[in-house]
Amino acid sequence: MNGKGEKEMASKVVVIKCGGSMLEEMPASFYQELTQLQQAGKEIVIVHGGGPAINELLGQLKIEPKFVQGLRVTDVPTMQAVEMVLSGSTNKKVVRNILTAKGKAWGMSGVDASLIKATVKDEAFGLVGEIMQVNPEPIRFLLQAGYVPVISPVAVSCDGMQSLNVNADISAGAIAAALEAEKLLLMTDVSGIYTKNEAGERIMKESTTAEEIEQLIADEVIYGGMIPKVQAALDALHQGVEEVVICLAEAASLHKACYGEAVGTSIFQKKWTKIGGTK
Template sequence: MSNNSLTVEEQLAKARTLSEALPYMHRFSGQTFVIKYGGHAMGDEELSLMFAGDVALLKQVGINPIIVHGGGPQIGSMLERLQINSSFIDGLRVTDQQTVEIVEMVLSGSLNKKIVSSINSAGGLAIGLSGKDGKLIEAQKLTRTKRDPDSNIERILDLGFVGEPTRINPEILESFEENNVIPVIAPIGVGPNGQTYNINADTAAGHIAAAVGATKLIMMTDVEGVLDKNKKLINRLSSAEVLKLQQDGTIGGGMIPKLETCLYALEEGVESATILDGRIPHVLLLETFTEHGVGTMITDSDD
């Protein structure tokens, strides 16, 4: 439909949207957003094209977006095709030597390049890299323990080549910003002896946001955001309120590690962290450029 076929009301609605967005463009110009991209938004072709266009637009209005992407379903599909068995412990993929090679191939290869290509086609200038490039994400083996309910003995779980960041080296990202490049990062870390580690994308995004002094950490998920006991969306939370909701059981399951990452980023100086529903078209623009935003925003204050 061309603009000429829009009704006056539709044209006025577009004008109001642009008018509402202007103060946010001014406010966030020159600021860095770290965006964790994954879930349905990455698997759906139409949504992925919208995401690419929205990221290019953020850059165009002066925001510095850094993309950190997951790829669990794509990794699972490749392992299945290659008839490699894979298991999970507490939501983390047990990653042996053979599996970590596949994880790196999928995340740093085809998947990363597809995202880069989409952003470039939408008018942005994106470059793909993994956490191993320039030692962007230095990592160590992730250790987890689990208490046996019968014996009450705590045992160490071996997740293989699953890692956690020990240091982020943001210099390479700073050079990208100076050259108006959008970095698209696969969450693969490098160990002290050159080992490859598979890192949870949420965790990697939180640590990168802290290291670059991001204004916003945005985590795209397959849920509306944080829900109360009546399954209603909570639009805004303070760090203290998040802890209370964890303690009373309102927050559970896969939302807990996401919120722990958000709280870590806030402790390290990130201004706000937002859990967004990546299934909503143009959700990045709605969050950034509208008065009330969408999803759940977490800040360090009770204001």
């Protein structure tokens, strides 16, 4: 395939990140909508979390979960539990839900085909990975074959010796960038990024910029689990993704976002470029 053909294929890709808490409550209508989008020609990739299920297994194993700056501290026993849940039960549950909706899905982790290579981010976090490279070819192969790739954010170390836990939002952003995706959807339990107006009323931002996001983090308007989401969004935009949408995890939001309708909070590449000073 020539370069132009590859770009045309990549431009249609929509990467969707769904958190583990959302997956537990996702209705059948979500997977039905996803299947309809796939059948309409949308090339869709899913990256999923699995926090609640991981915590449940850790509880059964009497391992106390610890978080620093929204990231799970991962020792060896915790990593084993993370991989069991993310690359095992949770991944296959998502695949089964798509199959039930008459869609086509293929489950995999970042370890498979060295899809996500990472190095230890910080010894303080244990086996938490910082992404070094994403290999998009296995994903493109599955998309061309008509499947929805369902990816768990478990990476492999660069020497192939160790599985590493990588934040699902950051993984989704890196995968979207590697695919030169048209859009990255960060689907969560809130409708978007919220601020307050002059009257002190809580309002949702329909669009924002990198500069505004940095200020919102400094002002602690954006905090906790939302920080990795906006950081993943900005990283993806910086690497060429056209648009990132933070929105509610539901069928209606999925439909609107994939067909270019306003939903949640949108962050666009052109705003990143403007802030960067490009003339």
